[in-house]
Amino acid sequence: MLNILWRSIKWRFQNPISIAVTVLQPLIWLVLYSAVAGQIMQNLGISNYTAFILPGIIVLVTLGACCSGGIINFIMKTNGSFYRILIAPIRRSSIVLGQMLEAVLVSFLEVAILCIVSFFFSVTVASGIAGILLMILLIFMTAFFMSGITYTISLLLPNEVIYETIMNAIVLPIFFLSPALFPLENLTGGLKIAIMLNPFTHIINALRRLIFEDTILINDIVPVIGLFTVMCCISFALAFWRLKKETTH
8 A cells, every 4th residue: 555655656746737736726715815805805794805714715725625636647658657556466446445545645735734734824723732733634534435435436538638537627617606705694595405415514514613613513523524434435446346356457
């Protein structure tokens, strides 16, 4: 697993543009959008709009990092290393975990950059060290789930052009059908129902509570952790199943 992880990390840092591109757009959202919409949001009682949208931008960065991780499979297939790994005496679970954890590590790197920038906009975590640890866990679970999904999809599709098109069609609705940019309380009807069915809505809300509230409400956090534990298991199982299918081809 560590060898696969290291191979993926080397590819990523040999192609640093993959990191720059996925973090640049969220940084623009964080800095420019918060500056433009912040004054409007103050009328809704949101004093620090940068802190308000930070959880949504963190999720967006995580989704982008995991999507770019799926490109590794296409590159490996092109240079033949993908098939050499398949015939090597390596457990299939280690191959999957190695690439998934690479996407998780890149997600944390990009989230760290976001958090450093947000510090200059007076963003703090009111829940303290315990809240920060819970945020790390929630971000890890988000990245692990999404990396498994992108790994599976990358093995299902014939080339990276179709892959990127499909992933854009998935990521953008996930982001906009969530309370990433606006308070959920002001929404009603079918739109609110659709947003509540989005699992990332609950991650964003949990992260937001940890940033704004000094008291950690276990009843708010535990259900989200439970939901994403199940989703992470399903995601890994799908990725493992798809890789085994590649072996039989």
